[in-house]
Each structure stands twice: as C-alpha cells, then as structure tokens.
C-alpha cells in the first residue's frame with residue numbers, strides 16, 4: 181500500500197528538507213526563550229498548552245517511529261462523551277483534560 | 284496539469300483568484316456551504332447565501348471557463364442556535380435539487396456538542412432519504428479525533444448511506460487510518476497552521492496510497508491559498524513521483540468521488 185519513491189534516497193530527503201527544518205527548530209527555541217523573557221513566564225509555563233508543547237518535544241526526542249500521529253494524539257481530546265453546549269467554548273490546539281492534577 | 288479543487292470557498296475570494304485558477308489548470312471547483320466568519324442572525328441570510336452559491340457564483344466562475352459546483356448544508360458552528368437551525372434545516376431541501384448542487388455539505392461537528400450532533404443527524408437523514416452525496420467537515424485541532432469518531436459512528440448507524448458516497452474532510456495523521464478502514468473517502472486540507480501542509484499531505488499519500496483520497500485548499504476568507512493543490516502536486520514532483528500518480532490524486536480521484544452525483548459532469 182505504501183508508495184516509497186524509488187527515485188530518492190533518505191540522504192536526498194535529508195538534503196532537500198534539512199535547512200527548512202533547522203529553521204523550524206530555531207523558531208521553536210526562540211518562542212520558548214521569548215516566553216522566558218516576558219513577565220509572567222511562570223504562569224505561561226503552567227498553562228496546559230505549554231505543558232503539551234514540552235511533552236511534544238520530549239516525545240520527538242524519544243520516539244523512533246510514527247511521531248506525527250503520536251503528536252496528534254498528544255494534542256487531542258481523548259474523551260468520548262459529547263459536550264452539552266458549544267457556547268463559549270474555544271479551540272486551543274491542546275486538550276486541557278490531559279493536564280489536570282493527578283492526570 | 285489539470286486539477287479539481289473539491290473544497291474551496293470562492294465567495295470569499297476575489298475575481299482575480301478565478302483568473303489564477305483558470306490559468307493554472309484548475310477548471311472545476313466545488314464549494315461547500317460553511318460558516319461566514321460570523322454567526323448569521325436569520326434564515327433569510329442563509330437563503331441569500333444559498334442563492335449566491337447556486338446562481339451568482341457559477342456565473343462568476345463561468346466567465347473564466349471554470350465549472351462551479353456546490354454543496355448545501357447547515358454548518359456545525361451555527362447549529363447551537365436551535366431555533367435558527369430549525370428554520371435553516373427546513374429550507375435546505377428546496378436548494379438540493381438545483382442543477383449544480385452535489386449533495387449535503389459541509390456538515391459535521393465543530394465542538395462535538397449535542398446540538399451540533401442533532402443538526403448533523405437531521406441532515407444525514409435527509410441525505411439518506413434522497414440518496415445524496417455527503418461532504419463532512421471534521422472539527423479543528425484537539426477536537427478532530429473525537430468528532431471524527433462520533434461522525435463516523437453516526438453515518439455507519441444509518442444503513443441507507445454508503446461510506447463510499449461520503450467524503451470525510453480535513454483528515455489528519457491520527458484520523459486517516461480509521462476513516463479509510465471504514466470505507467469512506469477522506470480529504471486532506473492544505474491550510475496553514477490549523478490543518479496540513481503540502482509536505483504532510485504527500486507523506487500521507489506515500490503512507491496510505493492513492494485510493495479514496497482528495498486533496499483540497501479550503502481557501503476562504505482567512506489565511507489560505509487557492510493554488511495550494513497545485514503547490515502540493517509540485518511537492519510530489521519534487522520527490523520524483525510520476526505525473527500519472529499526480530494526475531490521479533488531483534484530477535481522477537475527485538472526479539471519481541464527485542462523479543457519483545449524476546449532476547457532476549466535466550468535459
């Protein structure tokens with residue numbers, strides 16, 4: 181089912197995409213530094229989104245396969261019951277439920 | 284190359300964008316009914332919108348030799364207002380028979396609420412009764428996995444709807460496998476930040492193969508790109524994929540899915 185492209189090697193993929201992904205890493209690093217530099221860094225770092233990002237970085241350094249799906253799952257609402265009302269609910273990009281005390 | 288964009292919101296784009304599509308080889312587009320960026324306050328606004336989708340927009344597209352089809356439905360973001368949603372649901376059937384309407388869409392969930400589920404249920408019943416195609420909007424970001432699963436369960440519990448007549452859109456790495464396993468078509472959306480990139484879309488094609496996938500721009504009133512499909516075709520070329528496969532993904536696949544509606548015909 182998979183369609184490996186026979187015309188390219190993994191080293192060619194590295195050549196083609198290295199610089200843009202190096203830049204993405206630097207963007208993430210400078211985003212984290214920026215949070216540290218501004219007032220209220222402690223509060224920001226206690227936010228569930230910051231915690232989700234920290235876990236995502238850990239996951240990237242530890243996992244050796246299927247990283248994209250694992251990251252998607254890390255950011256997902258894993259509950260199954262519908263919510264009673266959508267009024268006032270925002271989409272944040274991470275699931276607060278994953279980072280509640282004792283969770 | 285020739286391409287079809289099966290999900291693009293042309294009412295939010297300039298006439299210049301039609302020219303760009305035309306000169307770039309996108310001569311067929313399909314436009315789902317969606318959220319306008321603000322909540323509408325009356326059913327009359329939806330009536331005007333459905334008129335724009337079925338009359339004004341095909342005429343604007345035709346000036347550039349582009350065929351414009353659309354989908355009619357109540358989007359999930361506006362399903363929370365029960366009274367308004369009842370009024371809109373009541374007027375949908377009269378638009379579904381118009382000559383460029385392919386089916387119900389984009390219908391689905393946003394925050395996975397009970398009222399959203401209710402409106403979706405009603406529209407799925409309508410699609411089942413009429414044997415219409417369905418274009419599904421799955422929720423954004425953290426809500427996508429849960430919403431995609433609820434939506435698929437709802438559709439599969441309606442035996443009159445065949446999964447191969449449903450395209451579940453805005454699929455991502457954590458939902459593609461389950462959508463495919465259940466026999467639905469899936470859509471990959473090229474939308475900066477909140478959805479996928481050309482690189483990730485091509486990764487998905489490499490991992491899952493070329494069956495039952497359509498790639499779309501979902502270009503609308505926000506940061507988005509009406510030529511995103513062609514840029515993704517170019518990403519396939521950059522990796523050395525053959526033109527035949529590229530044609531299949533960006534032309535033959537949407538043609539096969541959309542062609543299940545007898546109103547869809549392209550030269």
Ligand SMILES: [Zn+2]
Pocket residue numbers: 290292315317389501
């Ligand atoms: Zn859309």
